[in-house]
Amino acid sequence: MVLKLIREVLKVGQATLPYPFTPVELAPGFRGKPEYDPQQCIACAACTIACPPNALTMHTDLEQGVRTWSLFYGRCIFCARCEEVCPTGAIKLGHDFELASFSREDLTIRAEFRLAACNLCGAYFASAKELEHVLALLDQAGLPPEDAANRKALLRACPECRRKMDLPRVKPLVQEAFNGRV
Amino acid sequence: MLLTEEKPKIGQKYVDALRQQFGWSIQEEAWQAPDQVTVTVELNSLPSVVETLYYQHGGWLSVVAGNDERPINGHFALYYVLSVEGDEQAPENKREKCYFVVRTLIPPHQMEFPAVTPRVPAAIWYEREVRDMFGLQPIGLPDERRLVLPDDWPEGLYPLRKDSMDYRYRPEPTTEDETYEFIDVEGEGIVQVPLGPLHITSDEPGHFRLYVDGEHIVDADYRLFYVHRGMEKLAETRMTYDQVTFLADRICGICGYAHNVAYSTSIERALGIAVPERAQYIRTILLEVERLHSHLLNLGLACHFVGFDTGFMQFFRVREKSMKMAELLTGTRKTYGMNLIGGVRRDILKEERTQTLQWIKELRQEVTDLVAMLLETPYIVQRTQDIGRLESKVARDYSPVGPTLRGSGFARDIRVIHPYCAYDRVPWTLTYKDGCDVLARTLIRAEEFFESLSMVERCLDTMPEGPVLTEGFRYKPYAYALGYVEAPRGEDIHWSMLGDNQKLYRWRCRASSYNNWPPLRYMLRGNTISDAPLIVASIDPCYSCTERVTVVDVRKKKAQVVPYKELERYCRERKHSPLK
Numbered sequence A: 001m002v003l004k005l006i007r008e009v010l011k012v013g014q015a016t017l018p019y020p021f022t023p024v025e026l027a028p029g030f031r032g033k034p035e036y037d038p039q040q041c042i043a044c045a046a047c048t049i050a051c052p053p054n055a056l057t058m059h060t061d062l063e064q065g066v067r068t069w070s071l072f073y074g075r076c077i078f079c080a081r082c083e084e085v086c087p088t089g090a091i092k093l094g095h096d097f098e099l100a101s102f103s104r105e106d107l108t109i110r111a112e113f114r115l116a117a118c119n120l121c122g123a124y125f126a127s128a129k130e131l132e133h134v135l136a137l138l139d140q141a142g143l144p145p146e147d148a149a150n151r152k153a154l155l156r157a158c159p160e161c162r163r164k165m166d167l168p169r170v171k172p173l174v175q176e177a178f179n180g181r182v
Numbered sequence B: 001m002l003l004t005e006e007k008p009k010i011g012q013k014y015v016d017a018l019r020q021q022f023g024w025s026i027q028e029e030a031w032q033a034p035d036q037v038t039v040t041v042e043l044n045s046l047p048s049v050v051e052t053l054y055y056q057h058g059g060w061l062s063v064v065a066g067n068d069e070r071p072i073n074g075h076f077a078l079y080y081v082l083s084v085e086g087d088e089q090a091p092e093n094k095r096e097k098c099y100f101v102v103r104t105l106i107p108p109h110q111m112e113f114p115a116v117t118p119r120v121p122a123a124i125w126y127e128r129e130v131r132d133m134f135g136l137q138p139i140g141l142p143d144e145r146r147l148v149l150p151d152d153w154p155e156g157l158y159p160l161r162k163d164s165m166d167y168r169y170r171p172e173p174t175t176e177d178e179t180y181e182f183i184d185v186e187g188e189g190i191v192q193v194p195l196g197p198l199h200i201t202s203d204e205p206g207h208f209r210l211y212v213d214g215e216h217i218v219d220a221d222y223r224l225f226y227v228h229r230g231m232e233k234l235a236e237t238r239m240t241y242d243q244v245t246f247l248a249d250r251i252c253g254i255c256g257y258a259h260n261v262a263y264s265t266s267i268e269r270a271l272g273i274a275v276p277e278r279a280q281y282i283r284t285i286l287l288e289v290e291r292l293h294s295h296l297l298n299l300g301l302a303c304h305f306v307g308f309d310t311g312f313m314q315f316f317r318v319r320e321k322s323m324k325m326a327e328l329l330t331g332t333r334k335t336y337g338m339n340l341i342g343g344v345r346r347d348i349l350k351e352e353r354t355q356t357l358q359w360i361k362e363l364r365q366e367v368t369d370l371v372a373m374l375l376e377t378p379y380i381v382q383r384t385q386d387i388g389r390l391e392s393k394v395a396r397d398y399s400p401v402g403p404t405l406r407g408s409g410f411a412r413d414i415r416v417i418h419p420y421c422a423y424d425r426v427p428w429t430l431t432y433k434d435g436c437d438v439l440a441r442t443l444i445r446a447e448e449f450f451e452s453l454s455m456v457e458r459c460l461d462t463m464p465e466g467p468v469l470t471e472g473f474r475y476k477p478y479a480y481a482l483g484y485v486e487a488p489r490g491e492d493i494h495w496s497m498l499g500d501n502q503k504l505y506r507w508r509c510r511a512s513s514y515n516n517w518p519p520l521r522y523m524l525r526g527n528t529i530s531d532a533p534l535i536v537a538s539i540d541p542c543y544s545c546t547e548r549v550t551v552v553d554v555r556k557k558k559a560q561v562v563p564y565k566e567l568e569r570y571c572r573e574r575k576h577s578p579l580k
């Protein structure tokens, strides 16, 4: 028994790696730290809603018209939900997993985005880039020009003004429904 | 609920039998799946109904869930979940197996219920926990100590009540000292040995107290839950139901994926989602890959505790291959994060399949050699045979699970009794033994290891092509169901109820070790203290280990604290007793 064991031990040789002096080999699909490209990001907030541990957060300042996207790697669990839901491919998991740091700040990344102001009342309402993104998508949708223009006008207004714009259209419908009792 | 009338209902005959016996006490009956039924019973008949199912219809207690349903129906509710498997004398194929949930409602002005524990001992921890978490008093429960809540937690603050507290609230400690009262074992010459506050096998927190007469253990008591993380509360308040899969992954560092599948399937069942075939196979493969690394870890520890450390190193070396396998197939070594409600997130590609099959071949050879070496070690059998006996009677009364139960002669494995994923489509052989000792439990793990290897191979060979995720289902408020998985240490079971806000109303997740802790006391009795670490390791406990042990000498009536490392050394060398 002992002999067999010694033979086995000799056959295997050294099993441990001199990590961190040699890199570890990772599987091709390894999920490491999310890499973020603010150029691609439209600040739509889809990733911040999906992120299970709230590593991703979004803060919207309606006074200043700024939306801040931030990712705190200290909470991140490398799950890739953000990558899955991102409409533009702005966030993707890489292979890096060695994140040790002396300060929390090093583990946080942020990006700021301008908010679009409503073309009727001037209030800030949505991310400007997200709006552009949606408008561009509309262009590609190939709608009849008049229809497209109407929809675009609607999109440039804040939800409150949109409701008001809709009122004249909706009112007769409601009145009809209630048989003129309103 | 999801069922149309025509589908066969497995377990109907038990409902009928109860109606016969208990008449009007048996009220509503609701089906969550063809083999899953929830029956509401009148409060006072609760103990008799559970006892009847347990001892007359071959029931085993899987979990008990408390639920504050005041916002829904004005009451607190208790759900006693039993796996009812038919008369044990009847032939195997005649036995109808289902999950039978006994539900009872408690009016909020009453706040008490008749305890089931005096009739069915398996309920002991559950009823203590329900008292801690909801303030519901089990009348007739002899043990009045807290189970889950810390001793310095304020009186009258019940964390899982819907109106009690925010999940972030951390009340001030009410006392400076540990006030937990360990049991009193009186008798000439009994010594107490406290083991703790860290785990006896894997450096996790728990406090053991062994009562010894000389070197012989007379009784044992333990205090666990030092690291309760409040996950159920977190899931119910902070997360959406589809994010909880990622939290379930983190319940356990060993069987996280098993919990993940148990959770996902509970929701899929509640919502009536059909998971694609291929996803079922992928889940099965990953569950077995998880068993590989878990069993190798426990076999390694078994070597360590009998003083065969080279073996320990070798098992851990080959275990690395199973970790790489997980990394290859899921993108990470642990916390696979593979499930979404409705299926899995990534497929298994051709190259991954080829590599996995190659590794399986290598593992089979390497582990065969190692196990042979372990068994040839002269003292291994001597150190483990007839040690830490879990008698069949005790096992029957306490509903332990996994290799702990299968070592005591019961052929119970959830993969066979209630097949889920692809377990009813890949042939495999169930292992059980009747040695009732540490040896039996260790051998079962070794055999199961090889069975898992074959299962992964068969699944990779026969899995159908197709999609891996079902999308576009509807969230149904207040739907509920069970999800269950045979994890490496036994059944993991989740009872989930959806809310009306994309969240869970209630999530009860029960890890396998929860059912294996209460009978441990009986396994320790009658052994010598040098065997204690070995016995505890034989249930492959998950609580997170014990650095110190209190030894209570019942003859000299004195208590002595032994550093855990010292006890572990004694277990390995069996020389120089720390008690002398």
Ligand code: SF4
Binding pocket: A034, A050, A051, A052, A053, A054, A055, A056, A071, A075, A076, A077, A078, A079, A080, A081, A082, A083
């Ligand atoms: S990988 Fe997961 S945890 Fe990390 S930022 Fe993305 S969604 Fe959040």
Ligand code: SF4
Binding pocket: A040, A041, A042, A043, A044, A045, A046, A047, A048, A069, A085, A086, A087, A088, A089, A090, A091
């Ligand atoms: S989902 Fe993508 S585009 Fe939207 S905020 Fe997140 S990173 Fe930016």
